[in-house]
Amino acid sequence: MxxxxxxxxxxxxxxxxxxxxxxxxxxxxxxxxxxxxxxxxxxxxxxxxxxxxxxxxxxxxxxxxxxxxxxxxxxxxNPVELFLNKILSDAKQQSLDEAKVMDGKGELFDLMYEKMESDSETLSHVKDLIRNVRSEVREIAPIKVSMEKTRRDLSKITKQLITLEEKVFYPLVCHSCSHPVRADFKLCPYCGIALQLTEITISQ
Structure with missing residues (x-):
């Protein structure tokens, strides 16, 4: 001054x-x-x-x-007036910047809300899909049980077929080594002894 x-x-x-x-x-x-x-x-x-x-x-x-x-x-x-004008100008500019920031945040909040609504719809759709899958699984469960029972029955039948095949193709037993031998063999393929053609039924 x-x-x-x-x-x-x-x-x-x-x-x-x-x-x-x-x-x-x-x-x-x-x-x-x-x-x-x-x-x-x-x-x-x-x-x-x-x-x-x-x-x-x-x-x-x-x-x-x-x-x-x-x-x-x-x-x-007047430096005091210039200082006050500068303060007022800075405050006005700051308010404008804050308004721009709030507008940007408002748009961000709108996008977040829309995203949440979209996610809610997607989640509801996923829940419906899971509910449908569970109901289908409940319907498939009895079929799975019946398939397991059928598999066990087929296993038993396979064993019986193997036993029947042994009875058909190997009707003789070697008296020396007790191995089953086909009817057209003259010598035992296991011990080499001449076979005595005595037909023996293999027990189960």
């Missing part, structure tokens, strides 16, 4: 000096009076006194306006 006050004081002083020169130039330009202020400068007085009153008027008027404008800009440049 001290620097600002010092700058304003300097610019105001220069503005007043240029206004005094403007008054002197108006007096010389309108009333054809000799310029008086240009003679007070010890080094530049010879050059300045040769300048025409019209150029002196325009130059002093332009300089006064420029210095007055700069002084007003510096004087009305």
């Amino acid at each position: 001290r620097k600002k006050g010092l700058v304003i004081w300097i610019m105001s002083t220069l503005t007043v000096i240029t206004l005094i020169h403007l008054i002197d130039s108006v007096n010389a330009f309108l009333f054809n009076n000799p310029t008086q202020l240009l003679q007070i400068y010890p080094i530049l007085n010879t050059f300045l006194t040769q300048m025409s009153t019209q150029i002196y008027f325009y130059l002093s008027a332009a300089t006064s306006a420029i210095l007055w404008g700069i002084t007003c800009i510096i004087a009305f440049d």
Whole structure:
């Protein structure tokens, strides 16, 4: 604030000096009076006194306006107001950003809700499928039991067929080694002894 006050004081002083020169130039330009202020400068007085009153008027008027404008800009440049405006602008921008974020989250929540509804429908469909599969399994269970019983019966029948095959193809028994032998064999293939053709029925 001290620097600002010092700058304003300097610019105001220069503005007043240029206004005094403007008054002197108006007096010389309108009333054809000799310029008086240009003679007070010890080094530049010879050059300045040769300048025409019209150029002196325009130059002093332009300089006064420029210095007055700069002084007003510096004087009305309030740092407290700028700080408050910056805070308000930041708060407004933050509220806009939060609104955008909330809109994005709202869309995300909508998508999540739609996803949950879709998952609920899918889960309901899966439950229906599981229920149908369970009912079908309950219906298949008696068939499985009957198939197991049929498999056991087939196993018994297979054993009986094997026994019957042995009785048909091997009706004789060797007296030496007691192995069953086919009826067309003359020698026992196990011990090599001549067979006595005595038909023996193999017991189960």
